Amino acid sequence: MSQAFRAKFTRSGWRGLVLPGLLLLLWQWASHQGDVAAYIFVPLPKIGSDIVHLTATGELWVNLKVSLLRTCEGLAIGVTLGILTGALMALSRLADRLIGPLYHALRQVPLLGLVPLLALWFGGDETSKLLVVSLAAFYPTVLSAYEGIRQADRRYLEVGHLLRLGPADVFAQVLLPSAVPSIFTGIAQALAFSWLASMGAELLFTLGPGIGAMLLNAETAGSMETVIICVMTIALIGYAMNAAFRALGRFLMPWAAAS
Amino acid sequence: MTVATRIEGSVVRTARPAPPKSARPFHASLLDAPWIGLISPLLLLFAWWWVTKAGLFSPQLLVSPGQVLDTAIDLAQGGELADHVGVSLVRLFTGFAAGAVLGIAFGALIALSNTAERYTAPLFQVLRQLPTVALIPMFILIFGVGETFKVFIVMKATFFVVALATYDGIRNIPKGYFDVGRLYQLPVGLRFSAILFPATVPALLTGIRIGLSRSWLVLVGAELLAAESGIGQMMEMSRQIFRMDVVMVGVILTGLIGFLLDRSLRLLEWWLMRWRRA
Numbered sequence: 274m275s276q277a278f279r280a281k282f283t284r285s286g287w288r289g290l291v292l293p294g295l296l297l298l299l300w301q302w303a304s305h306q307g308d309v310a311a312y313i314f315v316p317l318p319k320i321g322s323d324i325v326h327l328t329a330t331g332e333l334w335v336n337l338k339v340s341l342l343r344t345c346e347g348l349a350i351g352v353t354l355g356i357l358t359g360a361l362m363a364l365s366r367l368a369d370r371l372i373g374p375l376y377h378a379l380r381q382v383p384l385l386g387l388v389p390l391l392a393l394w395f396g397g398d399e400t401s402k403l404l405v406v407s408l409a410a411f412y413p414t415v416l417s418a419y420e421g422i423r424q425a426d427r428r429y430l431e432v433g434h435l436l437r438l439g440p441a442d443v444f445a446q447v448l449l450p451s452a453v454p455s456i457f458t459g460i461a462q463a464l465a466f467s468w469l470a471s472m473g474a475e476l477l478f479t480l481g482p483g484i485g486a487m488l489l490n491a492e493t494a495g496s497m498e499t500v501i502i503c504v505m506t507i508a509l510i511g512y513a514m515n516a517a518f519r520a521l522g523r524f525l526m527p528w529a530a531a532s
Numbered sequence: 533m534t535v536a537t538r539i540e541g542s543v544v545r546t547a548r549p550a551p552p553k554s555a556r557p558f559h560a561s562l563l564d565a566p567w568i569g570l571i572s573p574l575l576l577l578f579a580w581w582w583v584t585k586a587g588l589f590s591p592q593l594l595v596s597p598g599q600v601l602d603t604a605i606d607l608a609q610g611g612e613l614a615d616h617v618g619v620s621l622v623r624l625f626t627g628f629a630a631g632a633v634l635g636i637a638f639g640a641l642i643a644l645s646n647t648a649e650r651y652t653a654p655l656f657q658v659l660r661q662l663p664t665v666a667l668i669p670m671f672i673l674i675f676g677v678g679e680t681f682k683v684f685i686v687m688k689a690t691f692f693v694v695a696l697a698t699y700d701g702i703r704n705i706p707k708g709y710f711d712v713g714r715l716y717q718l719p720v721g722l723r724f725s726a727i728l729f730p731a732t733v734p735a736l737l738t739g740i741r742i743g744l745s746r747s748w749l750v751l752v753g754a755e756l757l758a759a760e761s762g763i764g765q766m767m768e769m770s771r772q773i774f775r776m777d778v779v780m781v782g783v784i785l786t787g788l789i790g791f792l793l794d795r796s797l798r799l800l801e802w803w804l805m806r807w808r809r810a
Contacts, residue, residue: 286650288650289650292655293658313674366563374569375576378573379787382786385665385749385750387783389768389770389771389779390779392771393774468663469665472663473665476666476668476757485666488666489669491669
């Protein structure tokens with residue numbers, strides 16, 4: 274995204290730590306201003322001891338594992354179906370004209386808006402959550418596969434033609450490789466979306482384990498320290514997955530240095 | 533020979549506006565017809581109608597398209613629908629306007645001042661990573677389940693996207709533009725209105741459009757989780773009493789509203805950018 278901004282981020286040096294430091298001090302100060310304030314501004318040591326407690330009992334890890342597994346599963350389903358659908362639409366004009374309008378119409382419904390419907394159809398357990406996550410991964414992948422294949426350089430196709438490649442070979446050796454960078458970008462988006470969708474689904478379906486469910490339970494129980502830890506964990510995992518995937522992209526496709 | 537074919541081609545084109553048959557087979561031009569795009573939605577509608585007609589699913593699971601339409605008309609005439617949609621839209625626009633204004637101001641500040649950027653960028657980057665959806669429970673704890681938390685969650689969803697778009701928009705303005713401004717010794721006000729603002733608008737609008745659609749998603753989620761009114765609450769309430777028809781009205785309506793919001797901003801983008809096409 275903003276390369277310049279990221280570069281500046283590291284150049285901030287000590288100045289960048291001033292504001293966060295002040296906020297932490299303010300937070301710690303606020304936590305000593307009576308019980309009501311301490312309810313929201315939990316004392317920092319209390320957050321620390323809760324981190325230790327949640328990791329020692331394994332509660333954090335057990336919930337995190339469920340969420341991560343579901344996200345990976347949904348990602349695998351959504352991305353596979355997405356690439357297939359996108360490729361089909363890009364290769365066949367008929368498929369494009371038939372599937373396209375339906376795809377664009379259904380995509381308009383905000384994913385979380387589907388939750389009440391899915392809850393009635395499939396209940397509030399893992400099936401529904403997996404469906405939401407798969408859909409979240411499916412939408413961006415279709416678009417990126419479609420565009421990647423459509424934007425394949427005509428010259429490559431002509432070379433394929435000259436070499437008298439059959440349609441299957443043209444697809445496997447010309448179209449698909451040239452679409453890989455675009456598909457990769459789509460999967461990166463799908464990854465971010467499916468992690469968020471997984472969290473949203475856990476908050477709204479409220480059945481079963483998961484880090485989102487743990488977050489909601491902590492909210493109901495009014496324990497701010499656990500809420501903060503869950504939010505930070507969710508953000509950290511999201512960030513780490515994104516960074517790891519981008520690193521993988523740079524490793525696999527050193528020629529496509531974009532984004 | 534090339535000249536001959538080119539002339540021949542142009543003659544053919546003037547004689548018949550439609551592309552020559554040899555180049556475009558009949559079925560390809562048929563596929564371009566606008567009504568082709570309606571086939572699959574109509575098929576889905578028909579399948580939906582047929583399945584309910586045949587009674588394959590209990591009415592608690594699937595109601596007919598006609599009944600959904602009837603329910604929508606009932607709800608609309610009772611004023612219920614307008615109330616829910618109105619409440620949701622007020623929340624959306626309040627939070628969105630606040631988030632967008634703050635986002636533009638902050639984005640412009642860190643783009644124009646290196647000092648401000650050095651001090652705030654790391655904090656901004658860290659806070660930006662916090663997913664809005666996951667913040668819903670935290671905001672409920674802090675602000676309660678009333679209106680405040682919904683407006684704030686929409687604000688959060690808007691602020692970071694818009695701030696980043698503004699920053700990128702300003703930072704990507706070619707240095708030459710400012711040099712021209714300096715060369716002509718334009719007053720500071722004019723440099724803003726004639727150079728900075730028009731050059732930032734494209735990126736800003738894209739950011740605003742993304743921010744608005746994310747805000748809508750997050751607001752529907754927040755209303756599903758905790759609300760006394762609004763379109764999300766309407767769906768959640770109907771789900772609990774197994775009113776499938778109302779749930780489906782809600783799903784279609786949230787999709788429609790999201791689509792209209794996005795489309796109207798695209799229109800605005802197209803209209804504001806008309807100078808580029810000229």
